[in-house]
Amino acid sequence: MFVLRCMECGKEYHRRAMIYQCPDCSGLLEVVFDLSEVELTREELKKRPFNLWRYRELMPVEEGTRVVSLSEGGTPLYSAKALAEELGLRELYVKNEGANPTGSFKDRGMTVGVTKALELGASAVGCASTGNTSASLAAYAARAGIRCLVLLPAGKIAIGKLAQALLHGAQVVGIRANFDVALRLVRELCTKHNIYLLNSINPWRLEGQKSEAFEIADQLGFSSPDRVVVPVGNCGNISAIWKGFKEFHQLGLVDELPSMVGVQAEGASPLVKAFRAGKSRVEPEREPETIATAIRIGAPVNAPKALRALRESGGIAESVTDEEIIEAQKLLARKLGIGVEPASAASVAGLKKLLEYGEIDRDERVVCVTTGHALKDPEIIFSRYEKPVEIEPTMEALERVVMG
Numbered sequence: 001m002f003v004l005r006c007m008e009c010g011k012e013y014h015r016r017a018m019i020y021q022c023p024d025c026s027g028l029l030e031v032v033f034d035l036s037e038v039e040l041t042r043e044e045l046k047k048r049p050f051n052l053w054r055y056r057e058l059m060p061v062e063e064g065t066r067v068v069s070l071s072e073g074g075t076p077l078y079s080a081k082a083l084a085e086e087l088g089l090r091e092l093y094v095k096n097e098g099a100n101p102t103g104s105f106k107d108r109g110m111t112v113g114v115t116k117a118l119e120l121g122a123s124a125v126g127c128a129s130t131g132n133t134s135a136s137l138a139a140y141a142a143r144a145g146i147r148c149l150v151l152l153p154a155g156k157i158a159i160g161k162l163a164q165a166l167l168h169g170a171q172v173v174g175i176r177a178n179f180d181v182a183l184r185l186v187r188e189l190c191t192k193h194n195i196y197l198l199n200s201i202n203p204w205r206l207e208g209q210k211s212e213a214f215e216i217a218d219q220l221g222f223s224s225p226d227r228v229v230v231p232v233g234n235c236g237n238i239s240a241i242w243k244g245f246k247e248f249h250q251l252g253l254v255d256e257l258p259s260m261v262g263v264q265a266e267g268a269s270p271l272v273k274a275f276r277a278g279k280s281r282v283e284p285e286r287e288p289e290t291i292a293t294a295i296r297i298g299a300p301v302n303a304p305k306a307l308r309a310l311r312e313s314g315g316i317a318e319s320v321t322d323e324e325i326i327e328a329q330k331l332l333a334r335k336l337g338i339g340v341e342p343a344s345a346a347s348v349a350g351l352k353k354l355l356e357y358g359e360i361d362r363d364e365r366v367v368c369v370t371t372g373h374a375l376k377d378p379e380i381i382f383s384r385y386e387k388p389v390e391i392e393p394t395m396e397a398l399e400r401v402v403m404g
Ligand code: F0G
Pocket: 104, 106, 128, 129, 130, 131, 132, 133, 134, 200, 231, 232, 233, 234, 235, 236, 237, 238, 294, 295, 341, 343, 344, 371, 372
């Protein structure tokens, strides 16, 4: 079974408690499984369909619960030879989370989060979002048949994500402020009006996301890579992935643990600064800015968990410029055929930089997680890439542009 535990004071709470933070000390909560009760072998796992629910024993849902699912997870782990050669690395893989039902890793969190919402009797869910969380929550709330409210920083949401939230029928409210302010507001609203909050402060959501680690290990033949490189915003995903690897390790399903690498955009890099300064808390940035709007976050709520993941795994935190992000997006798209949104490309941009600095060895086995699909943010492509040419319908005009 499993309980909720405060990562600061260690106090434990019943799994049915409707709380997001420790009522005693406001510390972040985490889900703790009694792994001695879990029996999972590689042979047994291999027999099951390859999606998130392959790891059901490690997902915190009660017996007999109806799972709200869109068949999430089971995303490809691409071998990235051409990119590895370009970067001068021995072995590189890309875990492409854009292949999830709504086009981002958030679906892993929402299948568990919305399932928990129903278990706990919620009839409405809400979140603040830089876009993907809202797109995913809107879809899963629709599937569950419950109301969904999303609060977004007005004008700073990639158009594909906004379209998804509208499409699935969420109530979409834009606020004239950044994500951090939106999150503060929605947290207060949810508490006041009994709406179930599904930002990554919600510990159940991260349980779904830890399946990224299970799948990576599974796809590498039940082994861990040397490094897992993850784009970081609110610091939930990197923490979840690390938790997943630790659980697989404790269960004897992998022999080694990877080292975690968190990559932020330079204009929104509070985690990187705190990590470099050896702090256990981040100093919030009041005006975060980057073209990678998904990770345009100045006050990441899960920073203590991410800092712990970096420390425990002997990890690294690095920041990259918007130009480096676009360059990496182009590499993924043109060397590998993998289309990702800018935030996702931060992982590859960070890897490139850390190889150049000699912080990552060229003979390591590395997995970069790409978190969201290219079509989430088509505007970035129109503004940063070549424009299409338009011609008169004659062979002469056509030959002129095609043949030079
Ligand atoms: N990559 C993408 C594409 C994201 O959408 C996010 C977060 C991250 C990386 C960072 O993950 O927050 O767990 O560190 N997007 C959130 C949202 C904040 O609202 O969609 P994190």
